[in-house]
Amino acid sequence: MSGQFQLDGQAVPFEDGQTILQAARAAGRYIPHLCWHPDFPPHGSCKLCVVKVGGRHLSSCAAPAVEGIEVESDTAELRAERRALLQMLFVEGNHFCPSCEKSGHCQLQAQAYEHEMMSARFAYFYPPRPVDASHPDIVLDFNRCIFCELCVRASREVDGKNVFALSGRGIHKHLVVNAESGRLADTDFAADDLAANICPVGVILHKRQGFRVPIGERPYDARPISRVELAAGGREADE
Amino acid sequence: MDVEASVREVVGRQGRDATRLLQILIALQDRLDWLPPAAITAVAAELGLPRARVEGVAGFYSLLHGTPAGRYRIRFSDNITDRMQGSEALRKRLCHLLWTECGKTSEDGLVSIGTTSCTGMGDQGPALLVNGRAVTRLDAARIERIAELVRGGVPLDDWPAEFFRVEEGIRRRGPLLGTPFEPGSALRAAIARGRTGWGEEMARSGLRGRGGAGFATATKWQACRDAPGADKVVVCNADEGEPGTFKDRVLLAHEAERVFEGMTLAAWATGARTGFVYLRGEYRFVLDALQAVLARRRAVGLLGMGILGEAGFDFDIEIHLGAGAYVCGEETALLESLEGRRGTPRIRPPFPVTHGYLGRPTVVNNVETLALATWIALEGGAAFAATGTPRSTGTKLLSVSGDCARPGVYEFPFGVTVAEVLEECGALDTLAVQVGGASGVTLAGHEFGRRIAFEDVPSAGAFMVFDGRRDPFEIAHAFVEFFAHESCGFCTPCRIGTTLLKNDLDKLARGVGGKVDLANIEWINRLLRNASHCGLGSSAPNPVEDGLAKFRPAWERRLRSLEFEPAFDLDAALGPARRMTGRSDPGAHLDREESSQ
Structure with a gap:
């Protein structure tokens, strides 16, 4: 089975079983991530791949792609939240x-x-x-x-x-x-x-x-x- | 004691079963006082697990010690209600009497004193745990006596029994707590209805989960029954870790038959053959009694093969202990812990009803939910639904603590107003009520007309009362400390955000906050709420947001200026150097150093 969803207003096709992040990537669309790796199942801890679907935040690495959903990713709001997650990671460790x-x-x-x-x-x-x-x-x-x-x-x-x-x-x-x-x-x-x-x-x-x-x-x-x-x-x- | 011999014996007793890893580590610490590296290595070897995995599990649970701990390991319950009852002064007094510091082990290895999250004794605090055993109603005299007993090396079994007495604590009985229960009677009624008929009766009751989320119990049971897989599981979530909650303690101590019968009713509905109780380590004092009830039920055919003579109705229950991790109250973290792993919440979906314990279809229900199923079996779903409100049927047990004359457990029909509860527990001059624990909601005076119900103020059971003497900032501060301590650390926003929040509130508490800190706090809250992996992180902002919205003056009083103020205090940082060089003139500002500690 396959279908398509909207990512920031543009259609992204997906195969059954793909996550939002996987389908976006296959379609040449980038959703930022750190703990996700193409050769491993989703981990879902860094939260950098957070997107919004129907007003709710989801980890796109773990959330299955669903027909017809509208996914927000490259928005000012989500970029600001991702930046803050990165700032958290920087202050947590010692990064020089x-x-x-x-x-x-x-x-x-x-x-x-x-x-x-x-x-x-x-x-x-x-x-x-x-x-x-x-x-x-x-x-x-x-x-x-x-x-x-x-x-x-x-x-x-x-x-x-x-x-x-x-x-x-x-x-x-x-x-x-x-x-x-x-x-x-x-x-x-x-x-x-x-x-x-x-x-x-x-x-x-x-x-x-x-x-x-x-x-x-x-x-x-x-x-x-x-x-x-x-x-x-x-x-x-x-x- | 020889470490390797102890490990062999403990692992053998637990059936060399890696899913029992946490149980093995708890039993080992009982013998060795802590978990030395050699014990971790030996456990890994005996179980055929990577050593690093065993170390990872041992390091997750706060009641397990990875560094040398005293022969007496004392942990003061550190909920806000314990603090209000003077626990901090009592802890300092005990440290003083035993010549040690909080958070450390005495040099002779005799005693270590520290704190732990709420131990579920809010109605009879301040409380502590000594080697995992609960001591209640602490006061100055009891602390003096404990110091003597520790110094004298008196075994815990020889300590005065009244130190360990946990009072019943029931203040108001309704249909659940007030009706005598004959073991087996609810099961007979459910068996007479058949598995399907019993499921329909549950659906008619409208029973919603009492752990806080309020999911329809019948729907959960039906989903598990329908899930593919023959070897289904019923789990009773007795990891009652929400600060200020202790109603499950009362049910486990006084209504264990109803709880186990409720689990068996769930097994009848779902077809499960395996049952677990995940009992928080702090409630170990009920373990022996629970085991005795299980043995009794097995002896009379209420557990085991062919329950009540019904062919094919096979079900039994085993009890697993937790070891100090609030996050294990989250059902998927609980299942991880039950499998002998770190209590990290899983990615959902899949949900436990299809992929739960060891991937098997699993129902996880709260203690109270299961106990209530006996009422439904005996009286019918319609009778149950006649109590409470249309969307919140039945009664709710409230754990009332804090500033009131009569703390304890109250059984009220859903829909009771906050004001009615306050009246009944004898609360005067009430400033605020924290309903639902740290992750719940802070209600101010103008909201006391609101009702305890899923459609208004939902609650897992905590009802902490604060009167006019209390500082709302300190209440939120205590809960923020709690979340920082209990975050599992899996996801970025919760692991780091809860500590950032704590650091910001610490800064405000030191009196060096500025308006920029309030802006920072709001930003951290947003990330916690939006991006966290589970409910712990997403509810961690609740006490702060409620505090800022409803008691803002108490927060703004804490600000040194409404403009920028740095966290770094030059005078405090120079304090140790000035002290070492013998400077003590007023210009040295040594008071700043002390106040920052």
Whole structure:
């Protein structure tokens, strides 16, 4: 079965079983997201993909596409709310873009540019989050974690290793690794695991690779994330 | 005690079942006082789970300790009503007597003292938990005695029994609390009607869920009955965590037969064979009694195979404990917890009636809802619907606490006005009433004519009374602290927004707020309401929005200026340095440092 719905006044076709975000993406329309990944089921935690349907806010990554609905996404209201969600993520962790290896490669930073975030607005939390550099090939900088759980999911579902999990609750939630010592070196994590290569921000970094691509020549330095993402989605569709 | 031996024994007793992970961790902490890293490793190995997953579950529940805790683990209930009864001073006194600090473990490992969210003793507070056991009606003398008992290392079983006595607390009886109940009588009546006829009787009653959302119970049962899948489940939500609510405590302690019979009635309607009670850890004091009632019901054929001789009517109930997580009252978080996971709400749809416990069709009902089903079975749906209002049938149990002469549980027909409840509980000079708990609504004097009903003021049962001595800002502040503490942390707006809100209210409480903070608060509220993953986040703004709308002067009094005022206080930040260098002249502003703590 298939049908179509309206996204910001334009028709988007969908196949049965597609979510609003999936159908939009397949039609070359971008809805911002951080925790969603095309190879995994929807997670629904970052809430950046929030849209409005019939006056109600929904996570478009998880909400099924339904015939005839009118979806609002690229409106001043939703852009402002997404910007505020990004501001929340920035004050929650310790994000120092100018000195971060991931700059230009970081989806959080790219979304902030995409949403014209000019300040953090809220007061910073400055949480203490020690770095784990124990592993020979990988360094974990927890300061930048946004809890998308992509590493958790990739390690569990693809790598079959369960290297990562979340512990704690609320604002004290944190990433843990699968070792009594709490050190990544004491797990079976490897640099070619999918989990080592899926972090949308700068938590999971490969050693001896720093700044191999110069700042200024990285994907989101050249083009906004919406265009990079749509190009990636298009290539998938072509294959 | 040897950690690995303890783990082997506990895991073995729980059938080496990973869905019982939370139960295993609770039992282990009972033995070891906390959950040392080696115990987490051993549990993971015994169950064949990744260690990180076990650590993740252990870290989620606030009554579990991941760092060394005392042999006596004391948690003061920290609801606003406990505070109004002087709990903060009592806690400080106990810390002083035991030479420790709140939130820490004493250096000799004897005792740790902290706080926890409302323990459901609002009618007999201030209250605390010691190693999970409830102590009620705290006062100065009781605190002195507790300090002596702790210092003397007296086992809890040898503490004075009256410390642990939880009074019945029933103040007004209606058809539910006032009618003697013969176990099995409601089931016989429902079986006589047949499964379909019983479902129709429920539909006639108009019964709506008493957990707060008010969904039609018969519709939920029918959807579960119609869902594909043979192995259906009935879950009783006894995770009564809403601050100021304790009516389920009363039902579990005094009407357990009705609650279990209600679950069995749900099984008759849906065809479920498996039942669970998810009992909040704070109500552990009723666990043994509940197990005894279950055993009695099994012995007389009210549970088990072929209930009351009806071939194919097989159903049994097991009890799972929670461990301090308000969010587990949300039904999908509850199911996650019941499966031995972190209590994070699921994406819906699918809904539990089709994909619930372990993916099986599942009905989750509140304790009170299930107890009321016995009334409907015995008296019929029409008789039930004759009580209350057309859209809110039957009676409602209200947990009345705060500034009133007679706190306790009141059974009123739906439609009762707030003023009538205030009159009956002996409340004088009432400034505000918080109906429905922290996530409910704050009513001001001009609203006391409103009615408790789904169509006017819905309520899961809390009814907290505040008189003219109270500061409405402090009421909202307490609830905001509660939400920040209880957010599961899954989604961005709730995880960060509840703490941002708390920080902003802390700033106002310190007297350094400005008008910009009120604007910030409104913006955070909007994100919480619009973008949160579940009802915890979307209702977290309620006490703030009600407070600002109805008691704005109490908030504006807190503002230092109506213009910008920074959160950062230079004098306070320099305080420690000035103190270390021995500066104590008035220009050092050391008072600022103290007032900011």
